[in-house]
Amino acid sequence: MELPVMPPVKPMLAKAVHAVPHDPGLSYEPKWDGFRCIVFRDGAEIELGSRNDRPLTRYFPELAELLLEALPQRCVVDGEIVIATEAGLDFEALQLRLHPAASRVNKLAEETPASFVAFDLLALGDRSLMDTPFVQRRRELEGVLDDSLARVHLTPVTSDPAVAEDWFTRFEGAGFDGVMAKPVDLPYQPDKRVMWKVKHERTADCVVAGFRWHKDKETIGSLLLGLYDDNGVLHHVGVATSFTAQRRRELVDELAPLRENALDGHPWRQWAEYKAEMRTPGAYSRWAVGKDLSWEPVRIEWVAEVRYEHLQGHRFRHGSRLVRFRPDRTPESCTYGQLDQVAPAELHKLFS
Known part of the structure; x- marks a missing residue:
């Protein structure tokens, strides 16, 4: 694997705040309740990396195959692995996937297949986008992610804090953690708390x-x-x-x-x-x-x-x-x- 951004990469983090910020120049997203995952793809090679540098590829084989279809040939994408049910996101089912036995992992992959929600693009082709403003990274992600496939999603975004506040209250019952906010001109800064998260308490x-x-x-x-x-x-x-x-x-x-x-x-x-x-x-x-x-x-x-x-x-x-x-x-x-x-x-x- 040879990419302009190579694993491991620690994800960009957020500071906790008590209310949705209304500062100008912010982009808002739902905060997903799953496993943070940075995906590295180079042709037929794909690696799912966790926030603590533990590879997730062996635990989610169905996602590795799916993302080979959904992502461009060479890229690095930040996102979240979730398991969605009719009642909402099921974090307990997600935890059960971290099993040492491959037979058990494969069985659960069929019974409770995971989904991937993409929300940032760190590299594309031979280009690193780490220093590129978020608004441009998001625009390029929209152009290359095939989210028409089942269980591959592009996270919604809005620049309207009123919409973000509506998400915060209306979708909690589905298991969402809250709302994220980030400046539209923000470069990608691994392991830095440069975003904001609003969570229910x-x-x-x-x-x-x-x-x-x-x-x-x-x-x-x-x-x-x-x-x-x-x-x-x-x-x-x-x-x-x-x-x-x-x-x-x-x-x-x-x-x-x-x-x-x-x-x-x-x-x-x-x-x-x-x-x-x-x-x-x-x-x-x-x-x-x-x-x-x-x-x-x-x-x-x-x-x-x-x-x-x-x-x-x-x-x-x-x-x-x-x-x-x-x-x-x-x-x-x-x-x-x-x-x-x-x-x-x-x-x-x-x-x-």
């Missing part, structure tokens, strides 16, 4: 059912959170993370009394005794190979108010942030019923 009161140690092995890295369903079953819904170093040390002492006899009657006791499926708190990460996600249980007594973005299935899509502990709440009161239920929206509306 809500709060929920959750049961603190355990924790994971920080990588230093001495302080608390994250809190494991749970919510009760209508049958009184406590489900693992995600983690609260992003503590300061001081707060991580404080949590060690604060949680210490809750560790005594923690497994007695603990609803997740079986998960503390063996490494189980991906959705259990004690699993290993399929994305960060070798990352230990083992956990320590605590007695079911504490409630934490956390800030989260949105629910994917029965779990928080991203890690949440601790707002405060709630001694005035009982664990039994922490149910799914408190969460906002966003009405589904059809994906095809974005492409009309």
Whole structure:
């Protein structure tokens, strides 16, 4: 493979803001909920690269074949791999594709084929477009991408912030993360936070059912959170993370009394005794190979108010942030019923 922009390339990133910016000269796009992917194609050779430099080609063979049809002979395209269903984007199904067995990958490729959404062009032919303004990169991408093929899409764009705000509210139920904004004259800057992202944020009161140690092995890295369903079953819904170093040390002492006899009657006791499926708190990460996600249980007594973005299935899509502990709440009161239920929206509306 010989291209003017060679792998690996770290994707351009975004800073989080709380509202859709209205600055002049901005272009807006939906924020897709999938795996960021930069595609490198040189003739019959194609490589799907992830944001952490792990190749994705072997996990999405159906996309590699499809993109050989949809892309020009020599190019580098930035985009997102998603799995679209009638109910919206399914990130959990996407995660299942990261499986070590080729037979399993091929089976899932037939049952839940992935789609590719293109939103930037980094190279075309012998030309690098990294220093070219985004508005021109977008124009060239529109001219070379064959999005008439099923499961290949060109992301919608608008220069109208009112349209972007409409996308932000109307399509959340389809699993979209929010809205992106970028200057039209922006060159492509790998690994730089030069765009803006607006994401949904809500709060929920959750049961603190355990924790994971920080990588230093001495302080608390994250809190494991749970919510009760209508049958009184406590489900693992995600983690609260992003503590300061001081707060991580404080949590060690604060949680210490809750560790005594923690497994007695603990609803997740079986998960503390063996490494189980991906959705259990004690699993290993399929994305960060070798990352230990083992956990320590605590007695079911504490409630934490956390800030989260949105629910994917029965779990928080991203890690949440601790707002405060709630001694005035009982664990039994922490149910799914408190969460906002966003009405589904059809994906095809974005492409009309």
